Amino acid sequence: MCAVLQTSLTDRINTFFGTTLPDVLGGVDGRMQRAKVWRAALFDAGLAGIDYPTELGGQGLDDKAQALYTELSAGRIPPENAIFGIGIGMALPVVRDHGSEVLKAAVVRNGLRGDDIWCQLYSEPGAGSDLASLSTKATLDGDEWIVSGQKVWTSGADHSQQAILLARTDPNAPKHRGITMFVLPMEQQGIAVRPLRQMTGESEFNEVFIDEARIPKEWVVGDVNDGWRMAVALLAHERVQTGVASMTGAPGTRSRNGRVPIPVQDLIDLARNKGQLGNALVRQDLARLHTGAEIMRYLREQGTHPSIGKLWRTRQGRGGAELAGTLSFPAGPAWVEGSIDDAWFSFQILNCRGMSLGGGTDEIQRNTLGERALGLPREPSMDKNVPFRDLKSSAR
Ligand SMILES: Cc1cc2nc3c(=O)[nH]c(=O)nc-3n(C[C@H](O)[C@H](O)[C@H](O)COP(=O)(O)OP(=O)(O)OC[C@H]3O[C@@H](n4cnc5c(N)ncnc54)[C@H](O)[C@@H]3O)c2cc1C
Numbered sequence: 001m002c003a004v005l006q007t008s009l010t011d012r013i014n015t016f017f018g019t020t021l022p023d024v025l026g027g028v029d030g031r032m033q034r035a036k037v038w039r040a041a042l043f044d045a046g047l048a049g050i051d052y053p054t055e056l057g058g059q060g061l062d063d064k065a066q067a068l069y070t071e072l073s074a075g076r077i078p079p080e081n082a083i084f085g086i087g088i089g090m091a092l093p094v095v096r097d098h099g100s101e102v103l104k105a106a107v108v109r110n111g112l113r114g115d116d117i118w119c120q121l122y123s124e125p126g127a128g129s130d131l132a133s134l135s136t137k138a139t140l141d142g143d144e145w146i147v148s149g150q151k152v153w154t155s156g157a158d159h160s161q162q163a164i165l166l167a168r169t170d171p172n173a174p175k176h177r178g179i180t181m182f183v184l185p186m187e188q189q190g191i192a193v194r195p196l197r198q199m200t201g202e203s204e205f206n207e208v209f210i211d212e213a214r215i216p217k218e219w220v221v222g223d224v225n226d227g228w229r230m231a232v233a234l235l236a237h238e239r240v241q242t243g244v245a246s247m248t249g250a251p252g253t254r255s256r257n258g259r260v261p262i263p264v265q266d267l268i269d270l271a272r273n274k275g276q277l278g279n280a281l282v283r284q285d286l287a288r289l290h291t292g293a294e295i296m297r298y299l300r301e302q303g304t305h306p307s308i309g310k311l312w313r314t315r316q317g318r319g320g321a322e323l324a325g326t327l328s329f330p331a332g333p334a335w336v337e338g339s340i341d342d343a344w345f346s347f348q349i350l351n352c353r354g355m356s357l358g359g360g361t362d363e364i365q366r367n368t369l370g371e372r373a374l375g376l377p378r379e380p381s382m383d384k385n386v387p388f389r390d391l392k393s394s395a396r
Helices: 003-025 031-044 063-073 078-096 100-113 227-240 264-273 280-302 306-327 340-355 362-373
Strands: 118-121 138-139 146-153 162-168 178-184 191-195 205-218
Touching: 003 031, 003 063, 031 078, 031 100, 031 146, 031 340, 078 100, 078 118, 078 162, 078 227, 118 146, 138 162, 146 162, 162 227, 178 205, 178 227, 264 280, 264 306, 280 306, 306 340, 306 362
Parallel strands: 118 162
Antiparallel strands: 138 146, 146 205, 162 178, 191 205
């Protein structure tokens, strides 16, 4: 990127966040409405999809320009942007890099503008950490794929227009080799979404029942039966998305997006309000959390293995929530809501457990680090070369 372009992009980004965005968002209420208005404004300002080709609705710039946007937008992005986390942060980069031309032309622009919201149809009742055991199947019928099966824990499925889907296309191949990645249009007959209620009281995720849903033949990401490689590519984006790199919400904004640990300043304020700021044990916890936040800032600046980022975020999230629990609610999560503060801290206490699971559990992150970063021997696997259809049903 040349110096002139850099200056003009810098000006555009600063004008957008300093003037345009406050103007367009002023007076807009409701999480979904604010999310849509923010994303459309970003797109209209020519700042969505910085490193996507112009013919797909992007800006056609390089990764230096993208890095500049990331740097200048840090801390200024509205928390409602989390609604687009799966589309913008995970699915669209993989579709851009590996999708067919027909697919890209059909979905990328709407995704970048926030007209479509995306969800991720990976996990199944019998396939979570062992994702390659998934049994939702897709078969080609003329110009369409027909898909049937059940997915679970699907965040945002109840308000999504598109889904990134993993389905089995060759049951005769070993389990990792007979999977294909698709984009599935969610608003069609044959898809039933049932929200699951979490202990926070919210319904962030859903069960999705798929009964002969249809996908255009070309809406394949990567090659047919090469879906495992695509799944791994997407998971790398996901772990960045759910790791320290995702923590770019505006400071002081109390976001219920499930991804951001309680800011240390809020814990200091809570300790002060509860008259505990002089308590040596509380001070020790605050110092530990402050150090953790600084380490996360450092990791974010340096770039790090996504699994390390995710593990740090989880650790920070749980540590902060535990301290809030100690300070606020002697009975732990069995609180009585007295104020907005109580409701927010209660949410964090109950929600932080899920941070260890979504995007791959802590144990799986450690396995990944051991095998891929440290080069330790791989976990033993008895079923790697066995055709999927010959696996015992308990192993599927
Ligand atoms: C908030 C949230 C949002 C989510 N959103 C989505 C979504 O949008 N789309 C989607 O597809 N999924 C989603 N998930 C599901 C998530 O990806 C799975 O919960 C996760 O992969 C774990 O799978 P599982 O729940 O089946 O647990 P299991 O895989 O059954 O694991 C149970 C326990 O065994 C441990 N374990 C399993 N295998 C190993 C191993 N090899 N070595 C060591 N320990 C092991 C695990 O760490 C865990 O403690 C979401 C989950 C949460 C909590």
